[in-house]
Amino acid sequence: MSVILLGYHNMGCIALKVLRELGIRVPAVFTHHDNPNENIWFDSLSKLATDMGIPVYFPSNINDSKWVEIIKRLRPEIILSCYFRQMVGEEILRIPRMAAVNLHGSLLPRYRGRCPVNWQIVNGERVGGLTLHHMVKKADAGDIIAQKEVEIDIEDTALTLYRKLEGCAGPLLTQYIPQLLKGTAPRIPQDHSRASYFGGRTPEDGKIDWSWEAIRIYNLIRAVTWPYPGAFTFLNGEKIMFWKAQLTSLDEPEVLAGTVLHLKSGCMVKTGMGLLKILTVSKKDTGPEQALPPQELLPDRGFLY
Numbered sequence: 591m592s593v594i595l596l597g598y599h600n601m602g603c604i605a606l607k608v609l610r611e612l613g614i615r616v617p618a619v620f621t622h623h624d625n626p627n628e629n630i631w632f633d634s635l636s637k638l639a640t641d642m643g644i645p646v647y648f649p650s651n652i653n654d655s656k657w658v659e660i661i662k663r664l665r666p667e668i669i670l671s672c673y674f675r676q677m678v679g680e681e682i683l684r685i686p687r688m689a690a691v692n693l694h695g696s697l698l699p700r701y702r703g704r705c706p707v708n709w710q711i712v713n714g715e716r717v718g719g720l721t722l723h724h725m726v727k728k729a730d731a732g733d734i735i736a737q738k739e740v741e742i743d744i745e746d747t748a749l750t751l752y753r754k755l756e757g758c759a760g761p762l763l764t765q766y767i768p769q770l771l772k773g774t775a776p777r778i779p780q781d782h783s784r785a786s787y788f789g790g791r792t793p794e795d796g797k798i799d800w801s802w803e804a805i806r807i808y809n810l811i812r813a814v815t816w817p818y819p820g821a822f823t824f825l826n827g828e829k830i831m832f833w834k835a836q837l838t839s840l841d842e843p844e845v846l847a848g849t850v851l852h853l854k855s856g857c858m859v860k861t862g863m864g865l866l867k868i869l870t871v872s873k874k875d876t877g878p879e880q881a882l883p884p885q886e887l888l889p890d891r892g893f894l895y
Contacts (some may be wrong), residue, residue, distance in 0.1 A: 591771050594666040594686075595639075596620045596652065596674035600756055601693060602635035605672040608763045610642065614771075617664045618645045620652060622675055631817035653679035661685050668770055671725065672759075680727050689770050690725045693763070695755055697737055698723060699785035702730035707755070708748045709788040711813035714805065718742050718751060720758050722766055724777070731785070734778045736766050744837075747812045793819035800848035800894055803863035804837060811835045816878050823848075823894045830887065830894070833878040834870035841865055850892040857884035859894060 592615040597605055602621065609616050619639040624630050639646045649657045652674075658681050661669070669685065671678060671692040683690045696706035697719040710718045719739040724732035738758040742751055769775035796814045798807055798821050811821045811832050820831045838858070842851065845860045852858075858865040868884040888894075 591615065592617050592664070592666050593668045593670050593767070594618055594620070594661060594664060595670050595672065596676075596678065597635050597670075597672040598622050598675060599635070599673040600632045600752075601673040601695075601759055603633045603638050604756060604759045605670060605693065605763055606635065606638055606642070606644075608760055608767065609670075612764065612767060614767070616642075616644050617666065618647060618660070620647045620649055620657070620674070623648050629817050629819075649676075652676050653682065658682055658685075668767070669725075670763075670767070677729060678725055683725055683727075688773065689775075691735060691770065692723055692725045692730070692732075693759060694721045694723060694730050695752070697721060697739060698730055698734060699780045699782060702785055702787045704788065704790035706788065707752050708791055708813045708818065710742065711746065711748050711751060712809055714809045716742050716744075718755070720755050720762060722762055723780075729787075731780060731782065734780060735770070735775050736762055738762050745812070747815050748818055749816070796821040798823045798832065798894075800859065801862040804861040804866040805864075807861055807866055808835050808837050819875075820877075825888065825892055825894055829874045831872045831875065831877075832868065832870070833872065833881060836867040836869055838865050838867050846893070848894040850888045850890060850894065852885055852890040857888055859888075 593609055595606055595616055598621050619635060621635045636646045661682055662685055666686045667688045669690040696710060698721040701709055717739060719737055721737045722735040726732040740754045740758060766775050796819055798810065814821050815833045820833055822829055822831050841864050842860055847860050847862050849860045857868045859868055870878050870881045871884050871887050872878065872881045
């Protein structure tokens with residue numbers, strides 16, 4: 591029995607370790623070169639596979655005929671995708687004898703598409719999870735094999751939620767990959783009427799609009815805080831990064847949204863509804879390790895936009 595792994599990131603590493611622990615042959619790993627413009631805070635699947643003596647390929651387009659032929663020659667029982675960043679075409683999906691499956695970071699059919707962990711925090715969800723599902727032509731729309739639910743705490747960031755999902759991934763794959771190889775795994779059609787789809791995010795999507803209510807801004811900050819690019823605003827033409835904030839029950843109805851207030855309870859910014867307490871800020875695109883006290887960086891009655 592053999593499984594070809596298409597993967598990247600920590601989830602790809604977890605999947606490879608599970609496959610080896612199960613004694614399953616992995617004839618090849620397909621992954622990505624690291625992007626020099628991306629904060630590489632996660633483990634290297636290519637290094638892990640190389641250390642295990644597994645051939646590693648870096649396709650710019652997995653659906654090119656060259657890679658299709660290589661995968662055909664490897665004759666896998668299963669193709670497993672874990673945080674692989676390319677859509678896999680139907681020609682490849684028809685190759686494995688048993689199944690082509692993907693591990694997705696949400697409870698499908700909700701949050702199909704890119705960056706599901708970040709989007710769930712942005713939208714203030716209180717429950718998230720992982721889904722192992724069959725791959726089909728449409729992204730994240732195939733039959734569900736299994737899901738694992740996790741709670742999303744109000745203080746969770748995208749990173750802490752991702753860590754929770756990492757803890758679920760190993761047991762989920764350990765239980766259901768053998769079932770897929772035996773042909774006994776569950777197969778549950780998705781309810782497409784309940785589907786939601788979200789696209790990729792860019793650093794510019796982290797811009798704060800202070801006319802939003804405090805909870806919306808708070809969710810954005812924790813969704814894109816380190817190791818992601820961070821939420822930002824401008825003060826006198828200078829970019830200011832926001833890495834951590836705290837909800838309060840305070841408000842100043844007569845103050846314009848975006849106004850900084852130094853109160854006894856801390857540095858606050860007026861939002862469209864409520865005051866948001868600011869805990870960690872820095873200049874420009876520096877990370878939280880170069881943060882300054884908010885009272886030093888944000889002048890009292892300064893205006894953010």
